[in-house]
Amino acid sequence: MKNYDLVIVGGGPAGLAAAVSARDNGIESILIIERDKELGGILNQCIHNGFGLHTFKEELTGPEYASRFAKQVFERNIEYKLNTMVMDISGDKVVTAMNREDGMFEIQAKAIILAMGCRERSRGALNIPGYRPAGIYSAGTAQRLVNMEGYMPGKKVVILGSGDIGLIMARRMTLEGAKVQVVAELMPYSGGLKRNIVQCLDDFGIPLKLSHTVIDIEGKERVEAVTIAEVGPDRKPIPGSEIRYECDTLLLSCGLLPENELSRSAGVELSPITSGPIVNDSLETNVDGVFACGNVLHVHDLVDYVSQEAAVAGKNAAKYIKEGKDSSAKAVEIFPEGGVRYTVPKYVRPTEIEDKLTVRFRVGAVYKNCYIATYYDDTLINKRKRPVMAPGEMEQVILDKSKLAEFPDLNKITIRIEEA
Amino acid sequence: METKDLTCIGCPLGCSLVVTMENNEVTSVTGNTCPRGDAYARKEVTNPTRIVTSTVRVNGGSLPMVSCKTKEDIPKGKIFEVTEALKSITLEAPVHIGDVVLSNVAGTGVDVIATKNV
Numbered sequence: 245m246k247n248y249d250l251v252i253v254g255g256g257p258a259g260l261a262a263a264v265s266a267r268d269n270g271i272e273s274i275l276i277i278e279r280d281k282e283l284g285g286i287l288n289q290c291i292h293n294g295f296g297l298h299t300f301k302e303e304l305t306g307p308e309y310a311s312r313f314a315k316q317v318f319e320r321n322i323e324y325k326l327n328t329m330v331m332d333i334s335g336d337k338v339v340t341a342m343n344r345e346d347g348m349f350e351i352q353a354k355a356i357i358l359a360m361g362c363r364e365r366s367r368g369a370l371n372i373p374g375y376r377p378a379g380i381y382s383a384g385t386a387q388r389l390v391n392m393e394g395y396m397p398g399k400k401v402v403i404l405g406s407g408d409i410g411l412i413m414a415r416r417m418t419l420e421g422a423k424v425q426v427v428a429e430l431m432p433y434s435g436g437l438k439r440n441i442v443q444c445l446d447d448f449g450i451p452l453k454l455s456h457t458v459i460d461i462e463g464k465e466r467v468e469a470v471t472i473a474e475v476g477p478d479r480k481p482i483p484g485s486e487i488r489y490e491c492d493t494l495l496l497s498c499g500l501l502p503e504n505e506l507s508r509s510a511g512v513e514l515s516p517i518t519s520g521p522i523v524n525d526s527l528e529t530n531v532d533g534v535f536a537c538g539n540v541l542h543v544h545d546l547v548d549y550v551s552q553e554a555a556v557a558g559k560n561a562a563k564y565i566k567e568g569k570d571s572s573a574k575a576v577e578i579f580p581e582g583g584v585r586y587t588v589p590k591y592v593r594p595t596e597i598e599d600k601l602t603v604r605f606r607v608g609a610v611y612k613n614c615y616i617a618t619y620y621d622d623t624l625i626n627k628r629k630r631p632v633m634a635p636g637e638m639e640q641v642i643l644d645k646s647k648l649a650e651f652p653d654l655n656k657i658t659i660r661i662e663e664a
Numbered sequence: 665m666e667t668k669d670l671t672c673i674g675c676p677l678g679c680s681l682v683v684t685m686e687n688n689e690v691t692s693v694t695g696n697t698c699p700r701g702d703a704y705a706r707k708e709v710t711n712p713t714r715i716v717t718s719t720v721r722v723n724g725g726s727l728p729m730v731s732c733k734t735k736e737d738i739p740k741g742k743i744f745e746v747t748e749a750l751k752s753i754t755l756e757a758p759v760h761i762g763d764v765v766l767s768n769v770a771g772t773g774v775d776v777i778a779t780k781n782v
Contacts, residue, residue, distance in 0.1 A: 281726075282726075288780070291717050291718070291719060291731035291732075291733075291779065291780075292717050293715050293717055293733060303715070304779075305717055305731060305733055305779040305780075306731075307731050307761075307779050307780035308761060308779050308780075311761060311780070311781065390719070391719055391729065391731060392727055392729055393727070393728060393729065394719070394721065394728040394729045419716075419718060419743070419744070419747045420747070437678060438671045438678030439671065439672070439673040439678045441671070442670075442671045442673050442678075443673055443714070447714070447740065447743075631680075632680070
């Protein structure tokens with residue numbers, strides 16, 4: 245069995261930033277394991293721009309952003325294995341992986357960073373009625389076909405779901421000559437970023453129908469038509485509101501799910517809300533020395549935040565490898581309330597954090613002119629006004645170590661949305 | 665006096681902007697949280713522009729396509745001319761990030777450059 249101090253599962257933006265951070269914090273023995281044939285993960289198919297505004301202060305495309313981080317990995321001579329699939333992670337941090345050159349092999353790690361990312365919700369998970377012909381793709385699959393492999397999935401398109409990938413693909417397919425007829429969204433608000441609605445739909449006159457869903461797919465060999473209908477507040481179709489679109493392609497952009505099969509086999513406890521690991525302030529899971537970052541932890545809106553979070557995971561994994569951990573440190577739970585769906589991290593150890601701790605979360609509905617309020621026990625610590633909050637965009641609260649120190653007997657932290 | 669509602673695309677925040685105009689002159693921009701919002705709003709109502717990203721074919725590379733972008737903004741009305749011009753191009757590998765794929769695309773004075781090493 246081989247030994248590494250740190251094994252990072254996944255060579256996308258999270259894995260790369262975690263590796264760079266761990267190396268810069270003194271860890272020499274690092275291995276990144278990536279299942280694709282190149283580093284960079286999903287960024288390689290995200291050819292649109294808008295990445296890196298926070299990190300590099302310029303607007304990059306996905307492949308450019310990925311290459312900046314890959315370069316940092318190359319410059320530091322950090323080891324990585326491509327075309328390699330991790331099959332299992334055990335609770336005592338043995339990673340079982342396989343590839344064509346090495347066959348099946350095991351690695352004993354001192355620490356592991358989970359950075360496997362997420363995957364798209366499939367048709368099977370959506371329970372869409374109708375036939376099962378060819379021509380139904382997840383938006384990300386279509387994105388890979390068009391942008392990396394040079395195939396057009398179809399000519400007349402209907403898109404279900406207004407997630408960012410769906411919006412991006414509405415524009416991309418239009419630019420490649422397809423007719424995108426409509427984007428239907430089940431919810432009364434879009435799941436994507438506002439800028440994408442402007443740049444990808446409004447620019448091209450593509451209608452966005454909120455509170456609509458697909459109720460029928462026609463066609464035996466290939467998609468021939470899709471029927472959508474308006475839904476009521478109970479999200480059930482309203483009879484009489486049906487609209488039928490003749491088309492050859494249906495793209496699905498209906499949410500992303502963190503990919504945590506490996507985490508589960510390692511005994512990592514998952515959150516039913518995010519489907520990602522439950523972590524403390526160091527982004528460590530309930531399994532000692534197993535950390536998580538990026539979309540495997542919770543689905544992010546911006547890759548810049550993934551990179552920041554991964555750097556934190558890398559630094560904390562380095563600290564764990566060098567110093568071990570003080571298991572006696574008291575952990576305080578953060579309670580999300582009043583519209584806050586979850587927080588990452590869920591537990592804070594006031595004595596262990598650095599000067600400031602970023603807590604990220606998403607809200608459950610659209611809120612206008614509301615406040616994000618933070619309480620230590622029953623004491624209001626901070627109240628910040630937000631003109632608009634939406635489920636499609638992440639929010640954050642910064643906790644101060646010095647402030648936390650004023651509450652030595654703290655039992656709970658509450659973060660909630662409050663009206664003016 | 666007329667007003668136009670815009671969503672800023674300067675960054676992912678997507679601020680809701682209100683532009684007030686008089687005789688085709690912008691008199692005020694509100695709703696922005698940074699100076700870029702102000703600049704975007706003034707430009708968007710007078711001369712809207714976009715960065716266009718697309719792909720072109722490559723022979724002999726690690727992938728059959730390479731991603732590319734206009735190096736700077738181009739007029740919004742020229743988007744389809746740009747993508748049309750890129751359809752006829754086939755590059756030979758290796759292609760590097762920053763290589764010029766097509767210069768002065770669609771008469772805009774802007775080059776299209778590669779955004780991936782293939």
